[in-house]
Amino acid sequence: MEKPASLRIAIIALIALAIILMLQYPQMEQADADGTYTWTDNGDGTVTITDYSGTDTDIVIPDELDGKPVTEIGNDAFRYMGITSVVIPETVTKIGEQAFAYNSLTEITIPPNLTDIGLGAFHDNSLTDVHLPDSITNIGVIAFGMNNLTEVTLPNNETTVGGHAFSANSLTRIIIPNPNITLGEGVFEDQIEDGEVPINSEDIIIYGFEGSDAADYADGYFHPFVPLDSSPDVSILFNETDVGGQTVSVDYQSAEELKAVYHHEIASITDVIWTVNDETIPGDSLSLEPYTTTVGETTIRLTVETEYGGQTSKEVIIDVQPPPLPASPELTVESRTETDISLQWGFVPYADEYILKRDGEEIYRGTGLSYEDRHLSPGTSYTYTVHAVNMSGTGEGSTITAETEKSSNTRLKDLTISGVPDLDFDPEQDEYQIRVAHDVEYVTITPSMEDEGATVIVQGDEIDKGDSIKVFLDEGKDHTIEIQVVAQDGTEQNYTLNVTRLSSDILVKPTLDEQMYTVKNEDVFLLGQAGTFLIDLTHVTDDVAAIYLSKEQLAYLIEQGAVIQVQREDVILNIPSVNVDANQDLIISLRRLNENVEDMSSLNLSRSAVYTFQLKQGEEFVREFSEPVELQFAVSASEKDVEHLNIYYWNDRTKEWELIGGRYNEGFIQALTDHFSTFTVFDSTELMASNDQDDDQGETETAENKDRQSSGILPETGTQMYQWLIGGLLFIIAGTFFILRRPSYKNQ
The missing domain is CATH 2.60.220.30 (Chondroitinase Ac; Chain A, domain 3)
Known part of the structure; x- marks a missing residue:
């Protein structure tokens, strides 16, 4: 029997209603394994704790239940549980109405991601301090009422604070860091009637921004108001004296310093900046040393800024005095060699640089205190003078005379020999084997010394600097040429040149050695x-x-x-x-x-x-x-x-x-x-x-051979070849006959 249409419609409506109810109420209460916490599913993969059935008074709330993060503490969840301490997990973003009310909490750490604190959430506890993260956007009515708070800093956010949220405490200072915070009625007051002046209203100082709810609240409830962005107190100390706005005389190249002293009643100081010649230097002190090397005035500005933007600037002018004329440096010889003299001099106050002269000619200018004069001539005397210089002028000089050591250098720097272009001269080698072409009648020897003060003697003759000497050579002979070098200190060294002049022609008589003639x-x-x-x-x-x-x-x-x-x-x-x-x-x-x-x-x-x-x-x-x-x-x-x-x-x-x-x-x-x-x-x-006579005889022999061929008589070589051909032919015939007869033998 077919059901009436109205019945079908009713059934469909009931099913739809059931689905809607299931969607609207997915949070059927559940309990954890030991029944300590009762919770509901929020339908988005998170849960809300709705009740606590435990007996512990020091509670650590779990961050997960049934594998799902705990994001809310429900209304009245921990109300009247005698709790003395609680750890709220960082997963929690909302705390419901009176969730922790009427307990014995003395301190509480608010989770960093919390956004909403419900009505009376921490009402009637013993809290003495609370830190409110900047994530909070709502604080409910009497949320922290009836506690022992003395100071409150609200979140730096556009937070709405409900009426009497902090009433019935022992507040003396309220910091409101965001100008867009909205304050409800009597947020920080005990219950008063309209028009009444709060008890001890002057004891509560409110810090905020001009033109904000904080300023209006302070005015409406007769509380002292201090702007957060007020300027800090700043002083500049020089030798423990405040010199802000003054001109201070300082010595040239002074290493003294300026100090910054600052204070703000409530705000923290975030920046302390010195500005000198467009250069910024952070820090509580400033050394004057980099700025006292130039004579004249220099303006130095100190800027101090608070965390809320309050700023104070102070200036001081330092007047650097000219330096005195530098004294004479003490010049000494540190060491000497054949070619070098090392000099050093003492430091002189106020000297910008030093000038060193050798025999009246400047060889060094700079800030160093020593100099090595190199590449000098051995056994030579030099006069040195050093002066200290600054902007005030050149001080008196200090003079000393020094002499290089006499040279013991006997090394030839180079040796050229005409007719020997490929001579690879090495000063360490004292003997050479040299061969010259046969047309070289003489060689011209030109020695050059590493030490120009040394004496060179070739074949007993002394040679002046840059001069040469000719040595004549005999063709095909060996010659020994001696070169003697005498150093300044008398040290001697000899070089030997073994020169062979080659010969255009060499005539030798060989010697007989085992049936062969050999040469040397x-x-x-x-x-x-x-x-x-x-x-x-x-x-x-x-x-x-x-x-x-x-x-x-x-x-x-x-x-x-x-x-x-x-x-x-x-x-x-x-x-x-x-x-x-x-x-x-x-x-x-x-x-x-x-x-x-x-x-x-x-x-x-x-x-x-x-x-x-x-x-x-x-x-x-x-x-x-x-x-x-x-x-x-x-x-x-x-x-x-x-x-x-x-x-x-x-x-x-x-x-x-x-x-x-x-x-x-x-x-x-x-x-x-x-x-x-x-x-x-x-x-x-x-x-x-x-040869013609031999050719006639050969022609006669050729004619005789022709006659023998015409008479049928072959030469001996022709007859032998004919006989070999006949024998081979007979062998081929016999072999063929044997092959043709072979099958008949097999049949028989």
């Missing part, structure tokens, strides 16, 4: 740039001669760009050193051949000795040259017979003599070659005639 290092190292190193083998009669040069010797010869010349009576070799490797030893071999050498034709026509030349380094022969080697063969011919004489080398591949060339010069045929082989001298016309 000292002979090699005397050769100059682009020189010729001549190895004389003219005394050697053996057909074979081998010369050994070490890699150290080669490196030097190559560095000098030298030519190595080897001389025998019948042949001369000129070998540029660049053709060999400086990193390996070298063997130069000259082997003289006789006329009966096999495979060499026409030797009977040779006009000179026949030689085979070799250059060997390590296991390798130097076969080709980057620069040609000059060959010179001795010939015994008259001038008219030398026109066709040339040097030839034997081509071992073609078995022929090949022309190099040649020209006659004083009994030698000369030519250049880019390789080594076997060489000799021929008359070109004679050699050509001999």
Whole structure:
């Protein structure tokens, strides 16, 4: 059966009403686990304590119940509980009506975030002091009535204070720091009738701002009123005397000070500032030392300000007097060396700076009391004078004479030698090995001293400052040059120059050592740039001669760009050193051949000795040259017979003599070659005639071979090749037959 529409509407209305009631009253009272506190849920995740059932009189209220912060203390929650002390959590923002009324509280700490204190919240206790945070915006009627408060400072906020909020106390001073606080009726008074004058009204002083509720309240209830922003009392003391508004005479560079003395009846002093020449200096005192170095008047202002903006300024003028003329400083010599004199002088009062002069010339001006005069000449006397100076003038001077120590310095500062541009001179090194080119006939030696007072003697001759001396050199010889330095105090030091003048040409006779001829290092190292190193083998009669040069010797010869010349009576070799490797030893071999050498034709026509030349380094022969080697063969011919004489080398591949060339010069045929082989001298016309005769004989042998071929007779080498071809062909036929027959054998 379908329900009537009116019934459905009624049911819906009841449900809606229930929901509204649930939303309006979510704070069903609950209790904690031990039943001490009863609380209600505020519906926003916080709770309000509504009742206290405990027996403790010293209470610490929890900041959470059921995991939710306690933000309110409800009406009458702790009323009449005999409480003597209570700690209210910082989470609390509101205290309800008579929440702590009628207890025995003597002091209370108000939470810093509290905003609302309800009617009679702390009424009828024994409070002697209370601090009200600036967060409070409302204090209810008789909130703190009937306590023992003597002084109250209201919040610095636009707080509303209910009537008689602080009545029935022992108040003497009320501080109202915010001009926008609203005061209710008789906030600080006991119960009085309209028009009555409060008892002891003059005993309660109210501090506030002119034009505010505080001023009106004080006037209406006959209380003395003191503006909070009133100016503090300020004095400036100099030598314990108040000098505010006066001019004070002070000495130049005085270190005395000014002191600030200040007072305000109620407000705290927040700023004490001195102002001098637009500079601000905080503090209760001011040293005059920075301001007494300039003669004349200086105005100093002192400004003192309270926490409520009350401000007082006082000024004093200090008049700095000129200083007296400074006395003469006492000048002394602290130490002396060969080049330095250290001076010091005593402090003089009123001196702004000191002037030091050496031999009448100013060398220092400043505030220091010492000076080190450096870079002086050894063994020299100097006169020094020091004066103290200030704005009043220059005081009398103090004079002293001091002499530097005589020098023991024997060091050469530098040494230049003509012809030796790369000399790396070191004063600590007293011996040098010097080599000069062969064309340097003499060297010019120019010494310079670290101490110009020292004496320099070269080869027994004294040299004046800046002068030079020439020393002549013999080519290819060693020379010893002695330089003696004598210091001012007689100390001596000698420098030795071992100078070798190189030679353009060095001629040596090598010594035979184990079938090889060798030369001495000292002979090699005397050769100059682009020189010729001549190895004389003219005394050697053996057909074979081998010369050994070490890699150290080669490196030097190559560095000098030298030519190595080897001389025998019948042949001369000129070998540029660049053709060999400086990193390996070298063997130069000259082997003289006789006329009966096999495979060499026409030797009977040779006009000179026949030689085979070799250059060997390590296991390798130097076969080709980057620069040609000059060959010179001795010939015994008259001038008219030398026109066709040339040097030839034997081509071992073609078995022929090949022309190099040649020209006659004083009994030698000369030519250049880019390789080594076997060489000799021929008359070109004679050699050509001999070669033509050999060619005719060769043509006859060729014709005979052709006749043998036409008659079917092959040369021995041709017959052998034919026989090998026939044998190979037969081997191929036999192999093919065996492969073709193999399957039939398998079937059988």
